[in-house]
Amino acid sequence: MRALEGQLELPEGTLNGNQALADVEGWDSLAAVLFIALADEQVGVIVSGDQIAKSKTLDDLLSLLGDKLTPERPRSTS
Amino acid sequence: MKAFVAAIRSALPEAVLDNEQLASEYEGWSAAKIYAKTGIRSRRIAARDECASDLAFRAAQTLIADERLDPASVDFLLYCTQTPDYILPTTACVLQHRLGLPVSCGALDFNLGCSGYIYGLGLAKALIESGQALTLLLLTADTYSKLLNPADKSVRTLFGDGATATLIVAREQETLVGPFVYGTDGAGAENLIVPTGGRRRPVVAQAELLPDDSGNARTVNDLYMNGAEIFNFTLRTVPTAVEQLLVKAGIAQEAVDLFVFHQANSFMLDHLRRKLRIPAAKFVIAMEQVGNTVSSSIPIALQQALEQGQLTPGALVMLVGFGVGYSWGATLIRWPATSSF
Numbered sequence: 376m377r378a379l380e381g382q383l384e385l386p387e388g389t390l391n392g393n394q395a396l397a398d399v400e401g402w403d404s405l406a407a408v409l410f411i412a413l414a415d416e417q418v419g420v421i422v423s424g425d426q427i428a429k430s431k432t433l434d435d436l437l438s439l440l441g442d443k444l445t446p447e448r449p450r451s452t453s
Numbered sequence: 454m455k456a457f458v459a460a461i462r463s464a465l466p467e468a469v470l471d472n473e474q475l476a477s478e479y480e481g482w483s484a485a486k487i488y489a490k491t492g493i494r495s496r497r498i499a500a501r502d503e504c505a506s507d508l509a510f511r512a513a514q515t516l517i518a519d520e521r522l523d524p525a526s527v528d529f530l531l532y533c534t535q536t537p538d539y540i541l542p543t544t545a546c547v548l549q550h551r552l553g554l555p556v557s558c559g560a561l562d563f564n565l566g567c568s569g570y571i572y573g574l575g576l577a578k579a580l581i582e583s584g585q586a587l588t589l590l591l592l593t594a595d596t597y598s599k600l601l602n603p604a605d606k607s608v609r610t611l612f613g614d615g616a617t618a619t620l621i622v623a624r625e626q627e628t629l630v631g632p633f634v635y636g637t638d639g640a641g642a643e644n645l646i647v648p649t650g651g652r653r654r655p656v657v658a659q660a661e662l663l664p665d666d667s668g669n670a671r672t673v674n675d676l677y678m679n680g681a682e683i684f685n686f687t688l689r690t691v692p693t694a695v696e697q698l699l700v701k702a703g704i705a706q707e708a709v710d711l712f713v714f715h716q717a718n719s720f721m722l723d724h725l726r727r728k729l730r731i732p733a734a735k736f737v738i739a740m741e742q743v744g745n746t747v748s749s750s751i752p753i754a755l756q757q758a759l760e761q762g763q764l765t766p767g768a769l770v771m772l773v774g775f776g777v778g779y780s781w782g783a784t785l786i787r788w789p790a791t792s793s794f
Binding site: 409 | 490607665666667668679680681682684685688689720721724727728
């Protein structure tokens with residue numbers, strides 16, 4: 376999540392898991408591309424655009440990474 | 454006889470669309486942000502009455518003049534475009550006449566986007582090495598700007614118009630083009646598409662402007678790109694294609710001197726480069742002044758790499774094209790030790 380904040384140029388601690396993606400500043404189609412890059416680079420998972428489009432919260436998004444998350448992993452809500 | 458890439462030239466429209474102009478149209482975007490997200494500073498935009506074939510004609514004329522090529526010697530013309538002059542006739546036939554190529558010349562269009570240059574080289578090699586052609590012109594040109602809605606910054610910041618001409622000739626020497634890896638996945642057709650204008654769905658008069666979740670808007674008559682799905686496709690496809698080509702060629706990745714990928718956007722290219730562990734010095738990024746020029750992006754990048762000394766005589770170069778279709782292709786070319794024809 377901290378890495379995502381970096382990509383979106385948001386201050387650290389801005390994001391939390393229950394937050395609706397629609398309310399995240401800077402979250403748009405370009406951010407979805409940044410998220411795919413991040414997931415590929417950091418955990419080696421290639422996330423699909425459709426899966427991202429269906430994600431409503433940050434937790435939904437992070438759950439797409441499966442069990443390959445670092446210890447920072449929040450509990451999935453989906 | 455073996456196919457030999459003898460020369461490449463390009464032609465760009467005059468009008469420049471820079472980030473300052475785009476930033477003035479889109480609230481909350483600055484020129485610096487557009488550059489940071491795309492790696493593009495400016496794109497060239499065709500005039501209202503300027504067709505892709507007009508640009509292709511200019512690129513071919515420059516090549517013919519520079520190489521002192523006798524048009525009468527050209528026995529095949531391949532034209533890659535997705536913005537043809539007409540539904541029919543074939544634009545390559547119109548170009549054959551305009552360029553003064555002989556009536557004994559074969560000519561055909563093929564409709565591919567970002568993978569088009571690889572397919573063009575594959576067709577050229579097949580035609581030459583099977584004895585069907587000796588001197589071939591491979592032209593690429595598109596005017597995607599005419600397919601974009603002004604309210605869609607996701608594509609207007611990326612695409613630029615342009616054309617290239619490549620001269621491919623038969624020579625008695627070692628193989629200089631190939632092997633090839635191709636791929637197609639029509640399941641992705643809807644992710645990069647102009648939905649109307651063909652026979653499946655006619656152009657909709659006074660089509661409704663439809664906004665999306667990212668603050669962009671377009672009608673069904675405009676180009677639509679699902680950037681996230683295209684990126685996903687690229688990550689799934691390009692590294693595999695690179696690996697397959699290395700295996701097919703029987704070489705290690707280190708044996709490749711230069712990598713020229715379709716210039717989609719610099720963020721995607723940087724990511725692919727790191728993922729494939731290619732050193733920056735061996736990787737060409739040539740889109741700052743022209744944007745994503747679709748099937749012309751690889752030859753424009755080759756030409757720029759040559760002019761800037763990044764592409765040197767005798768270099769083994771890997772070319773990878775990928776995009777609309779989905780369609781992809783990869784090949785190797787050995788850049789000639791002497792580039793003059």
